[in-house]
Amino acid sequence: KAGVTQTPRYLIKTRGQQVTLSCSPISGHRSVSWYQQTPGQGLQFLFEYFSETQRNKGNFPGRFSGRQFSNSRSEMNVSTLELGDSALYLCASSLTASGSTDTQYFGPGTRLTVL
Amino acid sequence: SQQGEEDPQALSIQEGENATMNCSYKTSINNLQWYRQNSGRGLVHLILIRSNEREKHSGRLRVTLDTSKKSSSLLITASRAADTASYFCATPSGGYSTLTFGKGTMLLVSP
Numbered sequence: 001k002a003g004v005t006q007t008p009r010y011l012i013k014t015r016g017q018q019v020t021l022s023c024s025p026i027s028g029h030r031s032v033s034w035y036q037q038t039p040g041q042g043l044q045f046l047f048e049y050f051s052e053t054q055r056n057k058g059n060f061p062g063r064f065s066g067r068q069f070s071n072s073r074s075e076m077n078v079s080t081l082e083l084g085d086s087a088l089y090l091c092a093s094s095l096t097a098s099g100s101t102d103t104q105y106f107g108p109g110t111r112l113t114v115l
Numbered sequence: 116s117q118q119g120e121e122d123p124q125a126l127s128i129q130e131g132e133n134a135t136m137n138c139s140y141k142t143s144i145n146n147l148q149w150y151r152q153n154s155g156r157g158l159v160h161l162i163l164i165r166s167n168e169r170e171k172h173s174g175r176l177r178v179t180l181d182t183s184k185k186s187s188s189l190l191i192t193a194s195r196a197a198d199t200a201s202y203f204c205a206t207p208s209g210g211y212s213t214l215t216f217g218k219g220t221m222l223l224v225s226p
Contacts, residue, residue, distance in 0.1 A: 043216035
């Protein structure tokens with residue numbers, strides 16, 4: 001079974017631009033979560049989707065948004081980029097609706113650099 | 116805010132030695148998970164221990180959980196250079212598939 005894939009792997013943007021990151025979960029997984037990883041703040045939860053519905057959201061500004069499609073693929077969007085948005089963005093998928101006791105399978109991440 | 120806090124922040128050992136990492140958390144949990152991350156890459160799930168379990172083994176990994184002390188430890192026996200990575204504990208929070216991660220322990224295993 002193919003693992004979680006994320007595209008693109010690397011991205012360089014300038015302040016004020018917007019960016020869209022994509023995540024394809026493992027086949028059959030319906031829950032997709034997004035995390036931001038920075039040296040200062042560590043791994044922080046962004047949001048989680050299940051069957052096209054956002055079920056949970058972390059403490060991030062409204063510039064961070066996401067969505068999930070009927071095939072469980074997910075995208076996250078960051079508008080009006082700031083230097084502090086430079087980070088590794090990780091996507092994770094899991095199998096069942098209950099979620100929290102399931103193993104999360106992570107993708108390789110998208111490294112975003114904002115100049 | 117961080118739920119889990121790993122200790123130590125960094126650990127340097129020689130191949131063949133054992134490595135022990137600790138994690139403390141703040142609220143009641145129903146399970147605790149450990150993940151490994153090789154430099155700048157995605158996280159790999161290592162082991163999940165449920166709140167009603169005290170110890171769990173997987174290959175060279177041994178995890179303990181003490182819910183009364185709100186702490187867990189990860190022991191890697193007979194370390195190899197390939198074990199060099201950052202190790203994170205994670206606990207469910209906010210329901211569903213949300214995990215809260217600690218800051219991690221950076222393990223360096225020298226040949």
